[in-house]
Amino acid sequence: MNAGLYIHFPFCRAKCPYCHFYSVPWTAAGRRVWREGLEKEAEAASAPAGPGAAGLRFDTLYIGGGTPSLLGEVQLTAIREMAAARFSFEPSEFTLEANPVGGGPDLIRGWRYAGVTRLSVGVQSFDDATLRTLGRPYSADEALHFCRAARRVGFDSLAVDIMIGVPGETPKSVGRTLETMAGLEPDHVSAYFLENVEGLPFAKVLAGCPVDEDAAVDSYEQVRDALDKAGLARYEISNFARPGYECRHNLKYWRYEPFLGLGPAASSHLPERRWSNLASLEDWAGALAGGGSARAETVELTPAAAAREALVFGLRLVRGVDAAELRERTGVDVFSLFAREIDELTSDGLLVRAGSRLWIPADKLLVSNAILSRFL
Template sequence: MAFGLYLHIPYCLAKCRYCDFYSKGGSRGVPQEYVDALVLRMDRFRRQGLLPEHPDTVYFGGGTPSLLTPEQAARLISAASPAPGAEVTLEANPETVDEASLTGFLQAGVNRLSLGVQTAFDESLARLGRPHTAAQSRQAFAAARRAGFVNISGDIMMALPHYTRQEFDATLELIASGGATHISAYLLKIEPGTAFGKSPPAGLPDEDAAADFYLYGVEQLEKAGFAQYEISNFARPGFEGKHNLLYWNCQDYLGLGPAAHSCVNDRRFYWPGDTHAFLDPNCQPVQDGDCSAEDYILLQLRLTSGLDLNALKAQYNVEFSQKQLRFVEKCVAAGYAHFQNNVLTLTPAGLIIQNSILCELLD
């Protein structure tokens, strides 16, 4: 079974107004003691038999992992010791990279870049609290190509305040023309505790309008050659994100860093959301129970490949009840799902309301 390693880099130049990930704004780099703490944990988990000698994927998430120096990234990748041909992804904000740093990251072992573009409209970027401009996004794509990156992903955030189809089109054009092979496209979600959660911006689309933007985005991405393989992820053939597919297929992954989650040997655990605590060598992750059939159903239904009920039976000895099967029939009749050869897949319209479907299906 494939194994993924996630390294959380909780440092940012500025905290975005919508962000509920654990991160520290006002950072200009990543402290060496934090890199040391990650290396220490990798060594410790490997000695415990919970991190294989050569993981199949390594993912630097954040925060803003591109605040690492290439030398720091090289040290972490060396400590991770990924398998030959492993996917090694670095999330990057456009304003934090140039051709020299990207060349350094590529030489360090990063072979997949994920650029946080979000939108091609500068007024929207400013409203979101993003410290870059659309011009810097274009420059980052050009610099990545010159540095030698082939596997490049770009993020699109939809249903922003005062959003229009023209804004989506402009953002898709920026990312596609930049040479992206993968796009993550998702709706803005207002989370409690964020700046937007405390003071929602004016001009937010309602739920129906947001759903329309999502369906429009799926259609336009398909036309541009990016096939949907998960609720929010689209790729040119062969460029699907291997690391995130481990999550959605309920395979093992180890997350290191404050607030990072793991699932190893069917056991879930996570680190407290506290950088200071993580730096303490005695800090331990919090146990979070077993991986369950419910987790499997939830995650498989994110994928356009869908939930195979035969695999559910084989792996968890769980079968759908007659009540659940009747509900599936209703979803199919309403255009929210397909059910063929014992495989349940959600249509784009069904993916929008996946949470509601799951509430009924798993009740």
């Protein structure tokens, strides 16, 4: 069975005030601890008596973080070789998340030599005022320069992440990002709403300058329209791509296909269980060094639980889910399991059913959380 391999790189040069992903300051000593932990975790995961990854064929690799673009060619090659030594591993897609700062052409070229096929650049905005509000340590020009350098060294799969719903955002500031992207022609764009996570430094900024939700939705529509005109079709609520450039690795999450996550805070989903790792470098590495498990929590999946999760993830996709396919994989008929919910949602125009397919209508995707909560 094909599966995805995710590796979490838990380091950043500095913490962005709005970020809720697990990361700690980048140090050489920390990196050594992480690398040793990765080796141990990969060894344990690939053992015949391990969690079930031994029989999988990994065809995508995604290194996320954190700021994995702090890694160079030699380190990325070593990680790739580690995966090839431990697993059945033939990646047709190898994504590296990158920050558009601190990487000259030689570093970027080295990523290509290490086998990276897809660069996902966390630009967030091509508007200087928005970048300043977010506390990002680069200008719009520097971000553009970085992306152009990636193109020049031969990355023909370039993804750009942007953020919407940022305090002070206007149609003009969003327009500046869209204009720059039009010139850059990325193959994939992810447009995420800024989340207000309690306890983060940015919560104070948002308290002083609250974001108007309707205006944020207008920004999303502005982005969607511009990307549509540029030939990037929406295939998931927040993700847009040229035909053939959809992220194969992330599609596995939404299609409920297996993936193994290595590193602190990484999540995994194999056919009968899913789990997340300890979200602390020290705890994760310490558990592995002592020969124990680095998991924080494991959920054993009954067929009904798997069908429910597959439905909820799959409905985030524009194409929705095929209930017949789902029944083949889980043995569960979601039309029976959720007969009442599906009936009510389809009569309210919040879900469409055609044969065995179910999907959320395009104009309702932004309220998908409320729709999906009906299945939970």
